[in-house]
Amino acid sequence: MPTKTIAANLHQLASDVLARALRAGATDAEAVVYEGDEFSTLVRLGQVETLKESGSRAVGLRVFIASGKAQKTASTSSSDFSPESIARLVAGAVTLARITSEDPFAGLPEPAEFGQHDAANQHLFFEDVNLQPPSARIEIARAVEAAALAFDPRIQNSGGGDFDTATSHKILMNSRGFTGEYRRSYCGFSAQPIAHDTDGRMQRNYWYSAARSTRLLEDPVAIGQEAARRTLQRLGARQASTQQAPVVFSPEVARSIVGNIFDAANGDAIYRHASFFAGMLGERVAGENVTVIDDGTLVFDKAFDHVSDSEGGISGSIKTGGFGTAPFDGEGLPTRRTVLIENGILKSYVMNTYTARKLGLASTGNAARSLAGNPGIGAGNFFLEPGTLTPTQIIADVKSGLYVTETMGFGVNLVTGDYSQGAAGMWIENGELAYPVEEITIAGNLKDMYRNISAIGNDLIFRTATAAPTLRIDGMTIAGS
Secondary structure, eight states: OOHHHHHHHHHHHHHHHHHHHHHTTOSEEEEEEEEEEEEEEEEETTEEEEEEEEEEEEEEEEEEEEETTEEEEEEEEESOOSHHHHHHHHHHHHHHHHHSOOBTTOSOOOGGGOOOOOSGGGOOOOTHHHHSOHHHHHHHHHHHHHHHHTSOTTEEEEEEEEEEEEEEEEEEEETTSOEEEEEEEEEEEEEEEEEEOTTOOEEEOOEEEEESSGGGOOOHHHHHHHHHHHHHTTTTOBOOOSEEEEEEEOHHHHHHHHHHHHHHTBHHHHHTTOSTTTTOTTSBOSOTTOOEEEETTOEEEEEEEEEETTTEEEEEEEEEEOTTOOSBOTTSOBOOEEEEEETTEEOOOBOOHHHHHHHTSOOOSOEEOOSSSOOEEOOSEEEEOOOSBOHHHHHHTOSEEEEEEEEESOOBOTTTOEEEEEEEEEEEETTEEEEEEEEEEEEEEHHHHHHTEEEEBSOOOOSSSEEOOOEEEEEEEEEOO
């Protein structure tokens, strides 16, 4: 069926669901229709181990029934688009709403808040992801693994090379006049080599490339070799002694440190007083060098330079939306740029409509919802602004300390700020990476850690929706031997 016909059918479905809900007694309603396709393959030691291709579609409905100045609300969802299933979807939502408790903060945003959105100029969907044949995807997975295996004789095994794609189409419509839709595409691959040292001990690591367009994927050979280098770097790891020392976080780990800021500023945690940021608007919560931003509108100009057997050398640049870019949030409000922390001062929480009403503030366009249930709060492109130092310069300024490349477990208490996680990485001696370390724990308190960020790198790269450059935090506790 042509794409335009499918889109029209999905629009009609959303419209029909809304109309049915209002006729059944809802005073307000919101429908979301989702359709997506996924592909994944795993090649291990050159052989295809798994190959999956699937499609899905579903509809979700959220209804409201006015009760004085409050609202009753409920939601349902279904992957069955038959008339009988849609009738049960609507009847179920309205029936549930009638027996739920009243909530004075529930309800859709006001009509004037929806504003304008323009998905076309956010460059979120590229057809080349669908056009790439499965055989080409398998060959990329095979090539990235082969490059890792050939890099060094100590790499004798592999967790595999993989390739994944996903495309989706989302339509959101509500009874207050909002209709919006957008399509997204994703593709990516990785290698997970396994290395053995002279004593037979194993270490593993990985590396990857991800993009919205196949043209923006990196060279599989380079990715495989980087995965191998990161794996070999772990061989011969030992414990560090227990001490207090500077800790330098690689970008892959720094983004989780920064991600805790989003969780601490989450409006739901704030109104429940379950965050150490509660009551801190306008107060200093980090060093003056720290500025943290959530931006759901980011679009990048990205260069590509590929070699094709059929077309020869191909190079150029294209615009592409970030991994967290979208034209509107889970309630239809336009996404935006929100500065959470500016030069160390907490400027804003992140909120959906419900939490904003609870706090007496305005939504920041961060509603995130699945097909069923009330919207939660989700990030757009969330990042720490980069500094001016290179990672090498940051490490060179550390006489004795830890460079963290991996953390394990979950050890963050957002109420108190206490932080404790297992870690692995490289020990720094006299400004150089000296030897690998593992089986250690790093600990501190986020309230102190954010104030003690003494250096920020210039290496900010968005490999996911959350990104951070290399960070140095002073005064952390390292527990080891």
